[in-house]
Every structure is written in C-alpha cells, then in structure tokens.
Amino acid sequence: xxxxxxxxxxxxxxxxxxxxxxxxxxxxxxxxxxxxxxxxxxxxxxxxxxxxxxxxxxxxxxxxxxxxxxxxxxxxxxxxxxxxxxxxxxxxxxxxxxxxxxxxxxxxxxxxxxxxxxxxxxxxxxxxxxxxxxxxxxxxxxxxxxxxxxxxxxxxxxxxxxxxxxxxxxxxxxxxxxxxxxxxxxxxxxxxxxxxxxxxxxxxxxxxxxxxxxxxxxxxxxxxxxxxxxxxxxxxxxxxxxxxxxxxxxxxxxxxxxxxxxxxxxxxxxxxxxxxxxxxxxxxxxxxxxxxxxxxxxxxxxxxxxxxxxxxxxxxxxxxxxxxxxxxxxxxxxxxxxxxxxxxxxxxxxxxxxxxxxxxxxxxxxxxxxxxxxxxxxxxxxxxxxxxxxxxxxxxxxxxxxxxxxxxxxxxx
Amino acid sequence: xxxxxxxxxxxxxxxxxxxxxxxxxxxxxxxxxxxxxxxxxxxxxxxxxxxxxxxxxxxxxxxxxxxxxxxxxxxxxxxxxxxxxxxxxxxxxxxxxxxxxxxxxxxxxxxxxxxxxxxxxxxxxxxxxxxxxxxxxxxxxxxxxxxxxxxxxxxxxxxxxxxxxxxxxxxxxxxxxxxxxxxxxxxxxxxxxxxxxxxxxxxxxxxxxxxxxxxxxxxxxxxxxxxxxxxxxxxxxxxxxxxxxxxxxxxxxxxxxxxxxxxxxxxxxxxxxxxxxxxxxxxxxxxxxxxxxxxxxxxxxxxxxxxxxxxxxxxxxxxxxxxxxxxxxxxxxxxxxxxxxxxxxxxxxxxxxxxxxxxxxxxxxxxxxxxxxxxxxxxxxxxxxxxxxxxxxxxxxxxxxxxxxxxxxxxxx
Numbered sequence: 001x002x003x004x005x006x007x008x009x010x011x012x013x014x015x016x017x018x019x020x021x022x023x024x025x026x027x028x029x030x031x032x033x034x035x036x037x038x039x040x041x042x043x044x045x046x047x048x049x050x051x052x053x054x055x056x057x058x059x060x061x062x063x064x065x066x067x068x069x070x071x072x073x074x075x076x077x078x079x080x081x082x083x084x085x086x087x088x089x090x091x092x093x094x095x096x097x098x099x100x101x102x103x104x105x106x107x108x109x110x111x112x113x114x115x116x117x118x119x120x121x122x123x124x125x126x127x128x129x130x131x132x133x134x135x136x137x138x139x140x141x142x143x144x145x146x147x148x149x150x151x152x153x154x155x156x157x158x159x160x161x162x163x164x165x166x167x168x169x170x171x172x173x174x175x176x177x178x179x180x181x182x183x184x185x186x187x188x189x190x191x192x193x194x195x196x197x198x199x200x201x202x203x204x205x206x207x208x209x210x211x212x213x214x215x216x217x218x219x220x221x222x223x224x225x226x227x228x229x230x231x232x233x234x235x236x237x238x239x240x241x242x243x244x245x246x247x248x249x250x251x252x253x254x255x256x257x258x259x260x261x262x263x264x265x266x267x268x269x270x271x272x273x274x275x276x277x278x279x280x281x282x283x284x285x286x287x288x289x290x291x292x293x294x295x296x297x298x299x300x301x302x303x304x305x306x307x308x309x310x311x312x313x314x315x316x317x318x319x320x321x322x323x324x325x326x327x328x329x330x331x332x333x334x335x336x337x338x339x340x341x342x343x344x345x346x347x348x349x350x351x352x353x354x355x356x357x358x359x360x361x362x363x364x365x366x367x368x369x370x371x372x373x374x375x376x377x378x379x380x381x382x383x384x385x386x387x388x389x390x391x392x393x394x395x396x397x398x399x400x401x402x403x404x405x406x407x408x409x410x411x412x413x
Numbered sequence: 414x415x416x417x418x419x420x421x422x423x424x425x426x427x428x429x430x431x432x433x434x435x436x437x438x439x440x441x442x443x444x445x446x447x448x449x450x451x452x453x454x455x456x457x458x459x460x461x462x463x464x465x466x467x468x469x470x471x472x473x474x475x476x477x478x479x480x481x482x483x484x485x486x487x488x489x490x491x492x493x494x495x496x497x498x499x500x501x502x503x504x505x506x507x508x509x510x511x512x513x514x515x516x517x518x519x520x521x522x523x524x525x526x527x528x529x530x531x532x533x534x535x536x537x538x539x540x541x542x543x544x545x546x547x548x549x550x551x552x553x554x555x556x557x558x559x560x561x562x563x564x565x566x567x568x569x570x571x572x573x574x575x576x577x578x579x580x581x582x583x584x585x586x587x588x589x590x591x592x593x594x595x596x597x598x599x600x601x602x603x604x605x606x607x608x609x610x611x612x613x614x615x616x617x618x619x620x621x622x623x624x625x626x627x628x629x630x631x632x633x634x635x636x637x638x639x640x641x642x643x644x645x646x647x648x649x650x651x652x653x654x655x656x657x658x659x660x661x662x663x664x665x666x667x668x669x670x671x672x673x674x675x676x677x678x679x680x681x682x683x684x685x686x687x688x689x690x691x692x693x694x695x696x697x698x699x700x701x702x703x704x705x706x707x708x709x710x711x712x713x714x715x716x717x718x719x720x721x722x723x724x725x726x727x728x729x730x731x732x733x734x735x736x737x738x739x740x741x742x743x744x745x746x747x748x749x750x751x752x753x754x755x756x757x758x759x760x761x762x763x764x765x766x767x768x769x770x771x772x773x774x775x776x777x778x779x780x781x782x783x784x785x786x787x788x789x790x791x792x793x794x795x796x797x798x799x800x801x802x803x804x805x806x807x808x809x810x811x812x813x814x815x816x817x818x819x820x821x822x823x824x825x826x
Contacts, residue, residue, distance in 0.1 A: 016590045045592050074586035081591070165813055166718050173487035173816065174715040177429050178494070179458050206813050294710045302587040305579050305719055308812065389812040399721065399801040400578055400619050403586065 004136060005036045006107025008323070009055060011043035012075040013082075013113035013120065014143065017156030018163075018304040019315040021076045021404070023112050023140045025069035026319020028058045034327050037108060041411050046080035046111070047120060051096050053103075060409040068404035070312055071394035073304035076406060083116065084123050087130075094127045101128070101135060103413055108136050108326050112319075114143035114154075115361060118334055122354040125332050138322040139334035139354055142315075144301045146195035149360035150352040151336035155318055156301070158311035158387035161199035163303040164188060164296060165388065168203035168210065171294065172240060181237040181289040183229060187276035188296055191246040192216055193363045195384075196300065200242035201376045202384060211239050212374045216246035217363050220255060221373075225279070226286050228374050233287055245275050255279065305401055309390025314347055321349050345386030417549060418449045419520025421736070422468060424456035425488040426495075426526035426533065427556065430569030431576075431717040432728040434489045434817070436525050436553045438482035439732020441471045447740050450521060454824050459493035459524070460533060464509050466516075473822040481817035483725055484807035486717035489819060496529065497536050500543075507540045514541070514548060516826055521549050521739050525732075527556035527567075528774060531747055535767040538745050551735040552747035552767055555728075557714045559608035562773035563765040564749035568728035571800035572720035573713045574612035577601060578801065581616035581623065584707065585653060594650040594702040596642060600689030601709055604659040605629055606776045608797075609713065613655035614789045615797060624652050625787045629659035630776050633668060634786075638692070639699050641787050646700055658688050668692065718814055722803025727760055734762050758799030 010027045012020055024042070031040045040058040043049035056077065058066070069076055087094050100106070111121040118139045125137035141148050146157035168186060175184045188197040194215025203209030211232045214220055220243075232239045248254045256275045276293035284291045318335045325333065333351035340346035368379045395402045423440045425433055437455070444453045453471040456462035469490065471479070482489055500507050513519070524534045531552045538550035554561050559570035581599060588597045601610040607628025616622030624645045627633055633656075645652045661667045669688045689706035697704045731748045738746065746764035753759035781792045808815045 016587055048592070072586065073583050075590045076586075078592060079590045162812060167712055167716070169814060169816070170486050170715040170717060171711055173485065173489075174429055174711050177488045177492045179461070179491060202813065206811065208816065292711070294712075295708070297707045298584055298587050298705070299580055299707075299712075302583040303580070304583060385811060391809070396804070398619065398798060399575060399803065400615065401582060403582070403621065 003036050004107050004134060005038060006105045007039035007041060008037050008108030008110065009041040009043055009050060009106050010110040011046040011049060011112065012077050012079045013046040013111060013117035014079060015301060016074040016079055017142055017144050017301050018073045018159040018307045019156050019311050020074070020112060020142050021069040021072045022312045022315035023142060023155055023319035024076060025066055026316040027110050027140065027323055028066050029063070030320040030323040032059060034323065036327060038105065039411070041104070041106070042077045045078035047082050047084070048080045049078070050100050051093060053100055055411050056406070056408045057411045061406055065404045065406055068395065068402065070316055071304055071307065071392055071401070072403040073302040076404060084120050087123065087127055094124070097124060098128070098131060098133055101133060104411070107134060110138050110140060110322050110326070112140040112142050114141070114145065114148060118148070118354055118357050122332070125354065136326040136331035138326050138331070139357070140318050140322045141334055141336065144196060145190050145193050147193035147361045147363065148357060149362045150334070150357045152339045152347070153337055153387055155311060155315035157195060159304070159307035160196055160300045161202065161384055162308045162388040163300050163306050164196060164199040165202035166306055167296065168200045168242070169206060169208040172203060172208035175240060175292070176238055181233060183233060183239045183241065183283050183287065183289055183291045185276040185280050185283070185291065185293045186210065186240070186242045186296065187245055187293065188242055189300055190216060190244050192361060194244050195364060197242050197244040198364060198376045198380050199384060201380055202388065205381050205385070209240070210242040212241045213376060214241070214243045214247055214374060215364060215369060216244040216248065217366060218369060218373045219250035220247040222249070222282065224373070226282065228372070229283055230287055233289065243275055243279060247275055304392070304394055307392040307394070308388045309392040310387055312392045317349065325351060416449050417520050417547060418451060419518045420452035420454060421450050421521030421523065422454040422456055422463060422519050423523040424459040424462060424525065425490050425492045426459040426524060426530035427492060428714060429487040429492055430555055430557050430714050431486045431572035431720045432569050432724050433487070433525060433555050434482040434485045435725045435728035436555060436568055436732035437489060438479055439729040440523050440553065440736055441479050442476070443733040443736040445472060447736065449740060451518065452824070454517070454519070455490045458491040460495050460497070461493045462491070463513050464506060466513055468824050469819070469821045470824045474819055478817045478819055481808065481815065483729055484717055484720065484805055484814070485816040486715040489817060497533050500536065500540055507537070510537060511541070511544060511546055514546060517824070520547060523551050523553060523735050523739070525553040525555050527554070527558065527561060531561070531767055531770050535745070538767065549739040549744035551739050551744070552770070553731050553735045554747055554749065557609060558603050558606050560606035560774045560776065561770060562775045563747070563770045565752045565760070566750055566800055568724060568731055570608060571724035572717070573609055574615065574797055575721045575801040576713050576716040576719050577609060577612040577709060578615035579719055580709065581613045581655070582619060582621040585616060585621035588653060589651055594646060596646060596652045596654065596696050596700065596702055596704045598689040598693050598696070598704065598706045599623065599653070599655045599709065600658055600706065601655055602713055603629060603657050605774060607657050608777060610655050610657040611777060611789045611793050612797060614793055615801065618794050618798070622653070623655040625654045626789060627654070627656045627660055627787060628777060628782060629657040629661065630779060631782060631786045632663035633660040635662070635695065637786070639695065641785070642696055643700055646702065656688055656692060660688055717805070717807055720805040720807070721801045722805040723800055725805045730762065738764060
C-alpha cells in the first residue's frame with residue numbers, strides 16, 4: 001500500500017463517556033508520531049466542527065495535557081448528535097466536507113462514537129470513494145451502552161459498569177441501615193440494551209446488589225414486577241431493584257412515557273427518565289412502604305474518578321490502532337475488541353468493516369437472563385467482571401481530579 | 414480518677430455517612446485494648462438495640478474486619494432515628510436502659526450521631542447520674558451536614574464534600590459536551606445548613622463548578638434565581654446551578670413542598686427532595702431551554718470509594734479518643750475538632766460538654782456568602798479544601814470495594 005501523506009482529523013460524537021478522551025489521547029499521540037500525517041486536527045463538536053471549519057491544531061497542545069486526556073471524562077473537543085442525510089436525498093453536507101478535506105488536505109478521518117456515528121463514518125467514506133478523493137476512514141467505538149455489533153465490548157462500557165456496580169454496593173449498605181422496610185429502585189441508562197442495568201449484578205455477585213434486575217431485552221410486566229417486589233419485601237423487608245430507563249411494556253410503551261410527555265433527540269430517540277420514579281409510586285401504592293428511587297443520571301457516563309483501568313487502556317489502544325491501521329493502508333473499518341479464548345482475560349484488537357457495524361445493535365443474549373426474567377446468569381458475571389478491573393488512578397490536585405487543559409488553538413489555512 | 418471496670422456499648426444513630434464506621438472502628442479497636450473494659454458491645458440500630466437487648470459482642474470479630482470498617486460506608490451495626498421522650502414525661506425507656514446497663518454491667522456508653530443523637534446521649538447521661546448509676550458517656554460526632562455546634566467540622570462531612578465536588582467537576586465536563594444551550598441543576602443534601610451545597614464551590618475553585626450556588630442559610634427568591642439563571646444563560650448558553658434540598662422562600666415554604674405532599678420522619682423533619690426538579694420545570698418554562706436536574710441522592714452520604722483520607726483518619730481518631738477519654742475518667746462530652754492556627758491544616762481534638770452541643774445547629778457564616786446570595790467566598794474554600802485531602806484507598810476485591818464482613822454474634826448474659 002502506498003504511503004498517504006496528509007492531515008488527519010478526529011471527531012467525537014454522541015453521548016460522552018468516562019474514557020472517550022482516552023481514545024482521543026490514543027489517536028492524537030499516535031498521529032503526532034506518524035511522519036506521513038502532516039497535521040493533527042481535533043474537530044469541535046464532531047462532524048459539525050468540520051462542516052463549520054472549526055477544529056483545533058492538536059500539534060499545539062502540550063503532550064502532558066494530551067496524556068491527561070486519558071483520565072478526563074466527557075468529550076474534550078465537544079460532541080454532537082448530527083445525522084447526515086442520505087447522499088441521494090441531499091449531498092450538501094458531503095460536498096462541504098469534501099471542500100474542507102481538500103482545503104486542509106485531510107486524508108485521514110477518525111470518528112469516535114456509537115451506532116449512529118459509525119453510520120456517519122460509513123457514509124462519509126462511501127462518498128469520498130464515490131468522488132475519488134483518497135481518504136482513509138476509521139471508526140473508533142465508544143458507548144457506555146455496549147451495544148455495538150461485532151466487538152466483544154465497547155470502550156466506555158466498563159467504566160460506566162464499574163461506577164454502577166460500586167455505587168450499587170454503597171447504596172446497598174445505605175439501604176440496610178434502618179430496621180424498617182424499604183424498597184430502593186435504581187434507574188440505569190440503556191435504552192434498548194441492558195448491559196448497564198445488568199452491571200448492578202456485579203454488586204450482587206459481591207453480596208451487595210439488587211434482588212431484582214429488569215432489562216429492556218424483555219417486555220416489562222408491571223404486575224409481575226409488583227408481585228416480585230412484594231414477595232421479597234414480605235420475606236426481607238428490604239428490596240433493591242435495578243431497572244433500565246428503557247423498560248417497556250409488551251405493548252411497546254415505555255414505563256417512563258406513562259409519566260409525562262417526552263422530547264425526542266435529533267435521531268428521533270425518546271429522551272427517557274423517570275422510570276424508577278414512576279415504579280416507586282406504584283410500589284408505594286401497592287405495598288405502602290417507604291420507597292426510594294435513585295437515578296444514576298449523568299454520573300454513570302462521566303464518573304472518571306472510578307473508571308476501569310482496563311477500559312482506559314483499551315480505549316487508548318483503540319485510538320492508537322485506528323491511526324496505525326489507517327497509516328498502514330486500511331480504511332472503512334471500525335476498531336473492535338475480541339476476547340482471547342481461555343479463562344484468563346485478554347483483549348485482542350481486530351478490525352471490522354463499517355458496513356457490518358453501522359446501525360446494528362447488540363443486546364444481552366436472552367440465555368443470560370434468568371427464567372423469571374428478573375436477573376442475569378453467571379455468564380454475564382464472567383463476561384463483565386474482567387472488564388472492570390484496575391484503578392485508573394486519575395491524577396489529583398488539591399484532592400480533586402486534575403483534568404486535561406487544552407489550549408484549543410484553532411486550525412487556520 | 415478511679416478506674417471504672419465494666420463493659421462498653423457503642424451505637425450508631427441518624428443518617429449514615431461514608432465514615433461513620435471509621436469511628437466505630439476507632440471505638441472498637443481502642444476499647445478492645447483497654448483492660449478496664451470487660452466487654453465491647455455494638456448496639457444493633459443504636460438506642461433501639463439497647464432497649465431490645467440486641468447487641469453484638471465485638472470481641473468475637475476478626476480484627477481485620479474491624480479495620481475494614483474504616484472504609485465501609487453506612488452504619489454497619491444499623492442505625493436508628495429514635496427520639497427519647499423527656500424523662501419527666503415518660504421514663505419507661507430510661508428505666509429499661511438502666512436495667513440493661515445493670516444486667517451487662519455496662520459502664521461506658523458511646524453514641525455516634527448528629528444533633529439529635531447528642532441530645533439522646535445527654536439525656537441518658539443525666540438520667541444515669543440522677544439514679545446514681547456510674548456510667549461514662551461520650552458522644553462521637555457524625556453528620557454529613559456538618560452542622561454540629563462546637564466543632565470545626567464533623568466526621569462524614571469531608572467525604573460527602575469530596576464526592577460532591579468530584580462529581581460536580583465530572584458533570585461540568587459532561588454538561589459542556591454539546592454546543593446547544595443547557596441548564597443543569599444539582600440538588601444537594603442539607604436541610605438547614607449549606608455546607609454540602611457549598612462544597613460544589615470546590616469544583617468552581619478548580620474551574621469546573623457551578624455558576625450559581627443557593628444555600629438554605631438565605632431565603633430562596635425564585636424571581637432572583639430565574640433572573641440569575643437567565644443572565645448567565647444568555648451570556649454562556651451553559652449554566653450549572655447547585656441548590657440545597659432545603660431551599661425555602663422568605664415565607665418559610667420549602668421549594669420541594671410546592672411540588673408534593675411530604676412525609677415527616679420520626680423527629681418531625683420534612684423528608685425533602687425534588688427541589689431541583691421543581692426548579693428545572695420553572696427554568697424550562699421561563700427560558701425554554703434544555704434543563705437537567707440531578708439529585709446526588711443517597712450517594713453523597715455513602716460513596717466511600719471517594720472518601721477523604723483526612724476524614725477517615727479523623728473519624729477513626731474521634732472514636733479512639735472517646736474511649737481513651739472515658740477510660741481516663743471523662744464523661745458527658747462530645748469529641749470535637751479544633752483547627753490549629755496557621756496556614757497549614759492541622760486538626761486537634763478537644764472535648765466539648767454535651768449540654769453545649771445538643772440540639773444546637775451550626776450553619777455557614779453569612780459573611781461567607783457572596784453579596785448576590787448566589788455563591789460563597791474564598792473563606793469557604795480555605796475552610797473546606799484541607800478537609801477533602803487524601804485518597805482513602807479502600808481495599809478492593811475483583812475491582813470492587815471489599816467491605817467489612819462482621820459476624821455479628823449476639824451478646825448473651
């Protein structure tokens with residue numbers, strides 16, 4: 001494969017994670033080392049930053065700060081939820097991207113995101129091929145939801161899972177303090193995939209987790225839920241329940257939707273929330289006991305202080321591999337993880353065609369859900385436990401995390 | 414002072430904290446070393462455990478597990494909210510306590526809690542003196558609210574403050590991800606004292622905290638709040654606001670009460686919550702932008718994984734000093750902290766009469782609140798920053814915290 005000389009640009013897309021910047025760090029540090037990469041740009045707010053010609057010259061950043069990105073949560077460059085139209089319907093954005101790519105001689109495009117972002121990646125790549133502009137495109141996976149097809153797990157998932165499991169263990173201790181009855185309902189992110197909600201089972205594995213876990217993979221049966229809860233309440237007076245924000249009835253109605261009108265985001269996804277609160281009111285009405293609902297809210301995707309070192313390292317590596325592979329001539333792939341066979345956890349990197357991954361969604365295998373539909377099996381624990389290992393030890397300053405401080409020098413031409 | 418030989422009993426009371434068990438660890442480990450203490454009991458659910466003659470023989474516990482209590486959140490023995498009646502109104506409970514104390518030859522009573530618990534401590538001590546039963550009584554302070562009189566700060570506060578400041582910094586990163594406008598409202602515990610809400614200012618000090626902070630020390634002016642928010646929103650499109658759950662209007666009505674009917678706890682305190690959610694709806698109506706409300710909920714009092722090492726060590730020491738002082742002949746005191754003069758933080762221990770501390774409440778000095786009433790001054794940062802220093806490094810197992818596992822062998826006679 002012939003050498004391709006030119007600039008590279010990297011963008012972050014979709015909801016942030018604790019480690020999305022670790023991948024950014026991997027991309028930037030690796031790209032800055034490559035002779036054939038003539039400039040390293042970071043797009044402000046993903047694809048929008050390219051369209052608006054707003055991106056930063058990462059070569060102007062202090063290497064120490066780029067290294068600190070590893071433990072800085074959220075999207076340091078800014079993220080975006082922007083859906084490219086189909087090129088056959090409207091090619092305005094594509095033409096503009098080409099114009100910017102040409103102007104800055106951008107020959108490498110790295111995009112970090114989930115399902116929707118891999119679709120964006122794929123569309124851009126196809127367009128560049130169609131117009132004959134040589135450009136290598138690589139997707140770097142990212143999603144706390146862990147729902148990307150073709151990869152054993154996704155960067156960002158493990159850190160969110162570690163936060164959720166740790167917090168659940170702590171809440172378990174707290175919820176047992178008084179000798180009075182109490183039901184605690186934890187609401188966890190994950191619209192269609194129950195990976196995050198299932199992470200509460202790691203706390204149960206350590207003896208301090210929920211009694212009942214309801215994943216969005218199965219229809220949520222309100223009557224069954226109330227009966228399950230009552231049964232445990234009568235026996236133990238304490239019940240801890242984990243429920244996905246995406247819990248929906250057999251008729252396809254979100255529990256959260258029964259509460260209030262919903263906004264939709266740019267992709268037409270419903271903005272969920274309030275599931276635990278609605279269920280808490282039901283339990284209160286039926287059992288008449290004290291009920292507490294807790295939403296892990298944004299913290300589950302940004303609590304870098306408790307990130308998994310395994311996740312941080314793998315996310316960084318995913319960024320590095322994206323660059324190395326593109327430089328070596330690969331294009332149109334997403335970096336993916338494969339678990340090596342055997343009992344000991346080992347993560348190997350592979351590449352998977354963007355065509356295969358874009359818009360596909362990976363949910364929890366149904367055989368990992370127990371017969372009652374209110375918990376997960378040992379298979380899930382075996383899967384998830386290795387991912388949350390290791391303390392990422394974010395650097396501290398004054399007892400608080402020291403996040404990366406980027407200069408964000410705008411690229412000019 | 415003559416030696417007093419007999420058993421000791423320790424109880425935990427009120428809302429748990431991340432480090433209440435660190436004080437328990439201090440009491441138990443110190444008491445087990447003392448020759449004049451013939452048995453070391455831990456009361457199940459505080460005073461209720463004594464009344465019901467349900468307490469554990471801590472001598473039967475593994476020392477390693479007692480050491481692990483230092484980093485195990487919540488009340489390992491179980492807590493209680495139980496208000497003793499005035500002895501002149503009803504002395505039933507007092508007589509029962511005396512009976513149990515006599516039966517087990519309990520001569521040392523250590524009680525760990527906040528305002529209400531120090532009152533309980535004081536009442537029991539007075540009664541024992543009145544009936545001529547020799548018993549030394551020591552209060553060990555504990556409250557995330559930091560509102561106990563006579564002590565520079567309270568065990569439990571710093572760890573909650575560290576959690577709140579860290580999480581606020583992380584949310585700050587997350588809330589800046591998109592280039593669209595957003596208002597984020599954080600709801601923090603603290604009914605009448607704003608110490609916890611003010612802890613978000615530590616995040617601002619590190620450049621990643623709220624723009625506006627509303628403490629319960631001042632009346633909450635809804636119109637002013639909306640105007641403050643709008644002003645910052647217009648200028649920056651991003652607003653982060655921290656508000657106390659105890660925010661109330663000049664007329665004394667809790668913001669949270671404007672939303673829904675409230676339960677009251679055993680002390681007649683209103684159970685608050687929903688303040689941020691109610692304010693979020695107001696902001697949405699007035700500004701029309703995206704608003705997110707986040708309750709730190711139970712996690713702020715049980716997130717031991719991010720506890721302050723300073724807090725853990727001081728809480729442990731408070732327990733030790735309570736025992737040492739009682740053995741040395743002191744009674745009717747609460748252990749308290751005094752900050753040594755000078756720029757370098759040094760915490761010294763003193764004793765303060767229970768009479769002085771019981772039911773008094775320490776709020777944030779008004780001169781530490783800015784003129785606008787929507788933030789705190791540098792004085793608060795100087796006060797709080799030293800308290801949150803140090804990582805308590807809780808022992809881990811499988812990537813998750815390893816909490817103490819007590820045998821809880823019931824004491825018998």
